[in-house]
Amino acid sequence: MSAATAEKPHTVQQQSSFARVPAAFRLQFINGSALVWVPLMIFLLAWAIAVGIGFWIDYLAEDRVPTEEPFYTGASQASLWGLAFMAAYAGSHTFPFSMALSYSRRVFTIGAVLAFGAVSVAFGLAFLLGAVLERATNGFGIEGYTFYLPYLTEGPGGIAMAGVFTTLACLTVMQLGFGAVILYKRVGLLRLWLVIIAAAVVILATVMLITQQNAWPQVWQWLVEQSALSLSACLVLVVLAQGVINYLMIRKATPA
Numbered sequence: 001m002s003a004a005t006a007e008k009p010h011t012v013q014q015q016s017s018f019a020r021v022p023a024a025f026r027l028q029f030i031n032g033s034a035l036v037w038v039p040l041m042i043f044l045l046a047w048a049i050a051v052g053i054g055f056w057i058d059y060l061a062e063d064r065v066p067t068e069e070p071f072y073t074g075a076s077q078a079s080l081w082g083l084a085f086m087a088a089y090a091g092s093h094t095f096p097f098s099m100a101l102s103y104s105r106r107v108f109t110i111g112a113v114l115a116f117g118a119v120s121v122a123f124g125l126a127f128l129l130g131a132v133l134e135r136a137t138n139g140f141g142i143e144g145y146t147f148y149l150p151y152l153t154e155g156p157g158g159i160a161m162a163g164v165f166t167t168l169a170c171l172t173v174m175q176l177g178f179g180a181v182i183l184y185k186r187v188g189l190l191r192l193w194l195v196i197i198a199a200a201v202v203i204l205a206t207v208m209l210i211t212q213q214n215a216w217p218q219v220w221q222w223l224v225e226q227s228a229l230s231l232s233a234c235l236v237l238v239v240l241a242q243g244v245i246n247y248l249m250i251r252k253a254t255p256a
Contacts, residue, residue, distance in 0.1 A: 024103055024111025025118075027094055034086045035119050043079040043126060047146055050075035054144030070143035072150075076127060080170055083123065084177035087116060091181030096255040109247045116174040124167030131159050155227030165228040168235035175242040182246055185253040 028035060050073040057071075090112060098108040130147035139145050152162035184192045210216055 018107065018110075020103055020107050021110050021114070024098060024107050025114045026111075027098060027101075027103075027108075028090055028112055028115035030094075034089055035083070035115065039079055039083050039086060039119070039123070042082040043076075043123075046075040046078035047130065050146045051140055051144065054140065054142050058142040058144075070139060070145060073144070073146045075146045076130075076166075079123060080173050083119060083170060084173040086177075087174035088177035088181045090115075091178045091185075095182070095185070095250070095253070099255040105250050105253075106247070109243075109250055112178065113175070113243055113246075116171055116178070120167045120170035120174065123170040124163040127166040128159060128163035131162060135159070152228045156229045157227075161228040161232065165232045165235070168232050168239060171239050172235055172242065175239065175246060179242060179246045179249065182249045182253050185255070186249045 053073075054071065094112070095108065098111075099105075103111075127147050131149075131153060134140070134145050134148040135153075139148070147162075148159075149162070152165060153159050155161065157164070180192075183195065187195070210219060
């Protein structure tokens with residue numbers, strides 16, 4: 001065979017595995033209700049219920065001595081725990097599906113964390129807009145606040161830092177829910193309960209030690225002195241540690 005007719009060797013360019021990260025990111029939003037519509041519904045419904053209760057209390061107080069003290073609700077937490085559940089759903093449903101699509105565990109983890117991060121940023125922005133609205137309307141005219149909370153909005157950064165803190169808090173609870181499912185797939189139900197019991201024992205022992213040392217005043221004082229900025233710095237470390245731990249667990253987790 002002559003050189004002219006000889007086939008030229010083909011150069012195969014191997015695609016980086018990280019090229020599939022965007023697809024792994026989009027995988028988390030195939031079921032749009034899980035990370036978008038259900039959390040949004042919980043967010044708006046919890047806010048509406050809190051405002052409705054505020055108007056009801058204000059109406060009942062019309063014939064009584066009115067109070068000038070504002071009241072605060074914890075309705076914003078409803079969305080956080082709902083998102084934690086949805087992140088756990090992602091770990092239990094999209095993880096096996098990603099393995100069937102031949103995604104590496106590293107690519108799946110990165111895509112999932114990026115999806116959780118995007119949802120957390122959206123939650124932080126929604127919290128920020130809610131706080132701005134409540135401040136502008138003086139708590140809808142009844143001094144009732146769900147998002148404009150002094151311990152988050154007062155201090156360095158003001159309302160903007162409150163948005164950063166809630167973004168990191170959302171990412172923390174989502175990774176917690178995701179990690180719980182991955183831990184279950186890694187060690188099974190019995191060992192998962194052993195881990196939960198061990199964590200409860202550590203918390204109980206810590207509470208008993210603080211009580212024995214009469215250190216609760218110092219603990220409360222430390223908590224009072226914290227701001228959204230200092231708490232955000234702590235959560236950054238927690239988020240990074242969660243990401244590493246979740247990846248180490250998912251490396252040998254069973255998809256089924």
